[in-house]
Amino acid sequence: MFTTAGHTARIIRSTIAANSAGNLGGGVDNRGTTTLVRTLVRFNPALGSGAAGGGIQNAGTVVLRRSVVDVNSPTDCAPALPGCAG
Secondary structure, three states: OEEOOOOEEEEEOOEEEOOOEOOEOOOEEEOOEEEEEOOEEEOOEEOOOOOEOOOEEEOOEEEEEOOEEEOOEOOOEEOOEOOEOO
């Protein structure tokens, strides 16, 4: 899932799983504002050298409400977010 700068996305009661990306944001690549509500982000890899944020790569604003972000590689969130370790 990709949110561009200046745009907003709201994902409710969903699963974002088994996706991959080049270097950043295998599950979610956020550059705008993204809110995840009761959503599972799991098993998403970011691939390549310098890869980060397999679950969520954030360059904007991300809000996690009753959501789980885990088992992503090489990290769950980059940078770390409240409710999601780096």
